[in-house]
Amino acid sequence: MSGQDKISPSLAAEVLAEFEKDWRRELRKAVPVKERMKIGRQPMPQRAPGDRNKDFSEVNLGLAAAEAVAEARRCLDCAKPGCIAGCPVRIDIPTFVKLVEKGDFAAAAAKIREANSLPAVCGRVCPQETQCEEVCHLRKATGVAVAIGNLERFVSDYERTSGGAAVPAIPPPTGRKVAVVGAGPSGLTVAGELARAGHRVTIFEALHDAGGVLVYGIPEFRLPKAILVAEVAYLERLGVELRMNFIVGKTATVDDLRADGYDAFFIGSGAGLPNFMKIPGENLVGVYSANEYLTRVNLMRAYDFPRYDTPVFPGRRAAVIGGGNVAMDSVRTAKRLGAEQALIIYRRSRAEMPARVEEVHHAEEEGIEFHFLTVPTRYIGDEHGRVKAMECLRMELGEPDASGRRRPVPVAGSEFMTEVDLVVCAIGQSPNPLIPQTTPGLSIGKWGTIDVDWTTMATSLPGVYAGGDIVRGGATVILAMGDARTAAAAMDRRLREGAPK
Amino acid sequence: MPRVVRRERLVPNIHVLEVEAPEIARKCQPGQFVIVMPDARGERIPLTIGDWDRERGTVTAVFMAVGTTTRKLSLLKAGDIIPIFAGPLGLPSEIGAVGTVLLAGGCFGISAIHPLARAYKAAGNRVIVLVDIKADYLLYWRDKLAPHADEFVISSRDGLYGATDYVPRHVRDILGREKIDRVVAIGCTYLMSSIAEATRPAGVRTVVSLNPIMVDGTGMCGACRVTVDGRTKFACVDGPDFDAHLVDWAELYARRKSYFDDEVRSLCAWEEETYP
Numbered sequence: 001m002s003g004q005d006k007i008s009p010s011l012a013a014e015v016l017a018e019f020e021k022d023w024r025r026e027l028r029k030a031v032p033v034k035e036r037m038k039i040g041r042q043p044m045p046q047r048a049p050g051d052r053n054k055d056f057s058e059v060n061l062g063l064a065a066a067e068a069v070a071e072a073r074r075c076l077d078c079a080k081p082g083c084i085a086g087c088p089v090r091i092d093i094p095t096f097v098k099l100v101e102k103g104d105f106a107a108a109a110a111k112i113r114e115a116n117s118l119p120a121v122c123g124r125v126c127p128q129e130t131q132c133e134e135v136c137h138l139r140k141a142t143g144v145a146v147a148i149g150n151l152e153r154f155v156s157d158y159e160r161t162s163g164g165a166a167v168p169a170i171p172p173p174t175g176r177k178v179a180v181v182g183a184g185p186s187g188l189t190v191a192g193e194l195a196r197a198g199h200r201v202t203i204f205e206a207l208h209d210a211g212g213v214l215v216y217g218i219p220e221f222r223l224p225k226a227i228l229v230a231e232v233a234y235l236e237r238l239g240v241e242l243r244m245n246f247i248v249g250k251t252a253t254v255d256d257l258r259a260d261g262y263d264a265f266f267i268g269s270g271a272g273l274p275n276f277m278k279i280p281g282e283n284l285v286g287v288y289s290a291n292e293y294l295t296r297v298n299l300m301r302a303y304d305f306p307r308y309d310t311p312v313f314p315g316r317r318a319a320v321i322g323g324g325n326v327a328m329d330s331v332r333t334a335k336r337l338g339a340e341q342a343l344i345i346y347r348r349s350r351a352e353m354p355a356r357v358e359e360v361h362h363a364e365e366e367g368i369e370f371h372f373l374t375v376p377t378r379y380i381g382d383e384h385g386r387v388k389a390m391e392c393l394r395m396e397l398g399e400p401d402a403s404g405r406r407r408p409v410p411v412a413g414s415e416f417m418t419e420v421d422l423v424v425c426a427i428g429q430s431p432n433p434l435i436p437q438t439t440p441g442l443s444i445g446k447w448g449t450i451d452v453d454w455t456t457m458a459t460s461l462p463g464v465y466a467g468g469d470i471v472r473g474g475a476t477v478i479l480a481m482g483d484a485r486t487a488a489a490a491m492d493r494r495l496r497e498g499a500p501k
Numbered sequence: 502m503p504r505v506v507r508r509e510r511l512v513p514n515i516h517v518l519e520v521e522a523p524e525i526a527r528k529c530q531p532g533q534f535v536i537v538m539p540d541a542r543g544e545r546i547p548l549t550i551g552d553w554d555r556e557r558g559t560v561t562a563v564f565m566a567v568g569t570t571t572r573k574l575s576l577l578k579a580g581d582i583i584p585i586f587a588g589p590l591g592l593p594s595e596i597g598a599v600g601t602v603l604l605a606g607g608c609f610g611i612s613a614i615h616p617l618a619r620a621y622k623a624a625g626n627r628v629i630v631l632v633d634i635k636a637d638y639l640l641y642w643r644d645k646l647a648p649h650a651d652e653f654v655i656s657s658r659d660g661l662y663g664a665t666d667y668v669p670r671h672v673r674d675i676l677g678r679e680k681i682d683r684v685v686a687i688g689c690t691y692l693m694s695s696i697a698e699a700t701r702p703a704g705v706r707t708v709v710s711l712n713p714i715m716v717d718g719t720g721m722c723g724a725c726r727v728t729v730d731g732r733t734k735f736a737c738v739d740g741p742d743f744d745a746h747l748v749d750w751a752e753l754y755a756r757r758k759s760y761f762d763d764e765v766r767s768l769c770a771w772e773e774e775t776y777p
Contacts, residue, residue, distance in 0.1 A: 206719045208538065208585050216721075245587040247719055251524045272720040276733065283733060283752055285759045289723035295716050300544065306770035309544040309569045310716070311763035385755025432720055433738060 007085050011092075015084060018095040019077070027098055028077050041144050042071040046362075053335050053366040056220040056303055060124070060153075065105070068154040072101035074138060075146045082135030083148060088482030089122075089189075091115040093132055093148055100151055109159035110166070112152060117192035117235070118185065118481065120160060120227045121214060123153025125325075126478045127356045160230050167237050171198040176495040179204060179262040181248040181435065184212020185477040186268035186468035188235060189484035190491070195238040197492045202262075203240060206247040209299060212270050213469075214477065216299040217291070219329050221336070222359075249434035254442075254464065264463045264491050267450060268484065271469035272432030276425055277321070281379030286313055286387040290326045290426035297333050314338045315422025319390060321345050321376060322426035323353035328360060330424040331368050339422065342368050347375040347395050347408045373397070373408065377415065379423060389419050428474050435470070449473050457487035465491055503586035506559050508577040511641040515565050515609070516575045517551075523558030525588050531616035532594030532710060532742055535562060536718040538585035539573035546570050547715045547737075549687065550589060551612030552645070560586075563612035563641075569767045590718050591741045594708070596620045600627065600682035603675060605668060605696055607633035607688030611642055613710060614687055618649035627651050629675060633668040633692055635659075668692060669699035681705050686745065690757055697745035707745035711736045713756055728752050 007015070018024065045061040046052075052059050063071065075097045083093040091112055099108035112119045128134075128149035139145035159165055176199045180187045183205035191201045209215045210232045214223060236242065248254065254265055274289030276282050293312065296302040300310035318334035320327050323346035335342040344363070346353060349372045353360060364370070373395040380389040394414035397406035431448045443451040443460035450459055450466040457465045467483025469475060507519040525535060534547045548562035566575040577583070594617060602621045606614035611632050622628045630650035634640050636659040647653050654675070656668040675681060676699075684707040686696040693709040700707045713725040713736050720738035727736055728749035734740060 206587070207717060208587075216717075245585050246524070247587060247590070250588060250590055250719075251528065270721075273735065273738075274721075274723040276723075278733075283726055283728055283749075283756065285755050292716055292722035292724045295722050300716065301542075305763065306767045308542045309767050309771075311760045311767065384758075385752065434720060 007090055011084075011090055015081075015092050015095070018092060019079070023102065024077065024095075024098055027101060031073060033076055036074055036076055037138070037142055039070060039074045041074065041147055042067040042150070044147070044150055049362075049365040049367070052221065053332070056336060058224050059221050059362055062157055063150055063154045065154075065158075068100055068105075068151060069103060071147050071151055072097045075101070076138055076141075078137045082137055083132040083146075086132040086135040087115075088131065088478045089115045089485050091132075091152075096155065097146065097148065097151055100155060105155055105158040106162070108155045112155060113165060115485070116481070117189045118231050118477075119152055120156035120231060121185070121223060122478055122481070123149055123151075123156055124223050124227070125214075125218060126152075127476060129357050131478065160227070164230065165234050167234075168196060170196060170238070173200065174198045174495060176200065176263045177202070177261055178264045178266070178491065178495070179248075179254075179257045180266045180268065181254075182206070182212055182268040182270055182468075182470075183210035183232070183242065184268055184270050184468060184480065185214060186480040186484040186487075187212065187266065188232070189481045190266040190268065190465075190467070190488045191240045192235050192238060193485065193488035194491060194495075195235065195240045197488075199492070199495055201240045202243055204243045204246040204248045204257075206245070207299065208244055210242055210244070212268075216295040217326065217329070219294065219298055219333055221332070222329065247434065249438040254435065254439045254461075258463075264495055265465065266484070266487055266491065267435055267459070267464065267466040267470055268468045268480065269432045269435050269470045271429040271474050272434070273430040274425065275428045275430060277376070277427065279376060279378050281381060281387065281390075282425070284379050284381040284387040285385050286315075286421055287379055287423040288425065289429075290320075290322070290330045290424050291429060293330055293424045294326070294333065297337070303337060312337065313422050315342075317341045317343075317420050318422040318424070319343045319345050319376075319418075319420045320424045320426055322428075323348065323355060324426065324428075325355045325359055327424075327426035328355045328363050330426050332363055332366060334422060334424065335366055335368060343420075344368060344370045345374050345376060345392065346370070346372055348405060349373055349397060352405045375408070375410070376423075380417075387420060387423055389417055390423065391415055391417050429469075431470050431473060439464075447473055455486070456490035457483055458490060463494065502582045502584065505577045505579055505581045505583060507579055508574070508581075510575070511563065512639045514567075515563060515639070515641060517561060517563050517612070518548075518574060518577065519559050519561045520583060520586050521558060522560045522586055525560050525586070526553045526555050526558045529553050529560060529589035530593030531596060531620045533589035533591050534718075534741065535560065535586055535588035536590060536715070537562075537570075537574065537583065537587075539570055539577070539583065541584060543573060543584075544570045545585065545716055545718065547590070547712070547718055549609065549613040549710060549741075551609075551615050551642075553616075560588075561612075563609050565608055568764045569771045572768065572771065587718070590737060592739070594620075594685075594710075594742050596624055598625045601629065601680060602626045603629045603631060603672070603681050603684045605631040605633065605672065605684065605686040605688075605692070607668065607692040610686075610688030610692065610710075611646070614685065615642060615645055615649075617685055618646055622649040629654065629681075631656060631668065631671055631675070633688065667695070669695045672696055672699040676700065676703050676705060683708065684745075685709075690750070690754055693745065694748075694750040694754075697748065697750070701746050708742050709745040709748065710741045711743055711748065711753065712741070713753060714759060727756075
């Protein structure tokens with residue numbers, strides 16, 4: 001989809017040059033492959049399930065330096081690594097991992113930063129098992145991949161706690177102004193890349209904190225806000241300006257900003273509009289979209305109510321509809337807010353769940369109940385219009401559908417009723433409509449997404465690029481960042497060529 | 502950051518807030534709202550825009566001090582900074598030359614119908630303004646509304662301004678007296694739903710500006726969903742104006758009251774902290 005199945009010839013040349021450096025050769029010789037393959041994957045230290053499911057502090061504690069070096073030693077430093085092409089932002093993974101093995105953590109961090117503006121975030125939230133770690137040759141040989149994600153997290157945490165990332169030398173200002181719409185994963189990435197290239201970048205963000213889904217969606221126990229704050233502060237040190245509470249499309253349109261002298265635009269306005277199933281009772285009190293539920297708890301800090309003013313229902317028996325990462329975040333949040341029972345209701349089976357393996361595993365440890373092959377058909381309210389029960393239907397798996405997953409088919413007559421006092425719908429969202437509605441000439445696809453040329457992320461309007469959920473409809477942080485890297489490269493070329501505004 | 506130009510008590514419990522927000526002042530249209538958060542621990546709430554000055558770059562909203570957020574807003578002074586004053590949000594009201602328009606407002610809605618009165622009058626309509634107040638001393642902005650009104654009707658419950666009756670009776674009287682082409686009602690849910698029932702038998706087109714609970718206000722969270730004509734709509738991006746006769750009022754009442762107990766708890770906690 002992104003047009004990036006292979007790594008570019010220039011990157012391949014850089015990777016090879018690193019591979020052939022003397023220290024790398026020596027490191028490869030120092031430990032035989034057989035010995036490396038005998039080392040077990042270093043487990044991620046984490047808080048005990050019975051403790052962590054009562055508060056919002058982070059679950060994973062991070063590898064210690066000796067554990068990180070041992071993990072890095074497992075990497076075979078393959079001559080033809082698969083991992084780099086498995087990474088949507090094309091980090092030179094073998095080089096950073098070998099720098100960890102060598103003990104040069106600062107250099108490893110700098111290596112990652114060449115390709116990734118948000119390493120501490122990606123080390124925590126990327127689905128590595130379906131990306132870099134899936135194509136790891138060690139996994140093919142032994143069944144257990146190098147823990148690339150855990151190493152990325154280790155290296156970026158080391159960098160942050162030892163004085164922070166050094167600001168690279170920035171070329172002289174180009175005099176070009178770039179407007180980035182949305183301070184989410186794609187917007188932050190584009191801003192970092194273009195600021196480093198010498199352009200003047202302003203990010204316009206509708207909410208009052210930067211981060212997009214990283215701040216309103218992903219909970220503190222998986223991605224502490226302090227990590228994000230540090231990443232955003234780094235961008236500000238690169239010279240990026242942030243305009244908060246500025247809703248492009250409303251406070252000013254793209255055309256208004258063009259008239260104000262912006263030369264290029266990146267639209268990363270994300271997925272708005274939560275989807276519902278359109279079944280009876282979905283607007284009862286106590287039925288939330290995952291976006292609202294998580295926004296109340298994360299962005300507005302409802303977990304600290306009434307010290308913070310925004311409330312949220314705690315729920316006694318909470319049901320979360322869906323099987324993705326957002327569903328896992330929601331159900332684990334409900335448990336932490338005091339739900340005696342917190343359930344996942346998913347229409348397919350365990351094998352089809354799109355959530356990261358680690359999130360599912362953590363949820364199970366924390367006492368989340370999984371109800372597979374089940375779908376709600378209606379919600380029942382009490383006399384105050386509050387949800388008190390839901391009717392569900394059992395499903396069975398039929399033939400594979402367009403996604404390749406077996407289609408769930410209702411089992412006739414299998415309806416049953418179950419008591420719930422909190423429901424969170426985590427079945428996806430549609431693109432935010434504000435920019436498409438207010439930007440004449442912008443070509444929009446049938447699902448409300450912005451149409452782009454996938455090789456450059458250029459939209460139908462000259463100088464306007466887009467990426468992330470506003471073009472994909474609903475994807476991951478790292479795919480949004482991959483789009484952003486592609487867009488930033490094309491935008492930089494355009495700004496340097498001095499194309500007409 | 503948005504700076505408070507003016508915050509005054511207009512009448513008991515009702516305050517006016519004028520804020521320096523040049524970008525919003527340049528863009529806003531009748532019927533739109535802003536999202537306001539009074540401090541870093543506050544809640545985001547929508548306030549309907551009651552006036553603006555494009556030259557001075559200010560936006561004005563009127564609110565009633567009821568919960569924690571509005572109490573905090575009611576303590577602002579000129580020169581204070583509001584961390585969040587974002588907008589203009591929602592779709593602008595559709596204003597046309599329709600003939601005779603009855604604009605009914607109660608509580609904060611008296612200010613919210615002001616931009617509509619100005620725009621409908623400018624569009625060549627006959628404009629009847631009907632304000633609903635509990636007692637005569639709660640009337641505000643008569644001077645701002647009157648210049649745009651061909652007729653100014655006050656529905657007061659203490660009788661100093663005429664009949665002691667609720668606003669739906671006035672609406673029925675006006676409908677019985679002359680041909681009304683459109684009714685717009687803005688205020689509490691009770692005011693809007695009772696006017697909807699008053700105009701329903703005659704089938705007069707009636708528009709309400711709905712006031713569900715919102716969080717982000719930009720179409721992201723879905724807190725503000727309302728059922729209109731059997732379909733779920735998001736008031737922040739599909740509204741806030743809707744056809745009053747198609748709104749599921751019972752659902753809106755229930756959803757408005759979602760956090761009633763929490764609102765009391767929040768206010769008590771804030772009072773204990775603020776006035777120890």
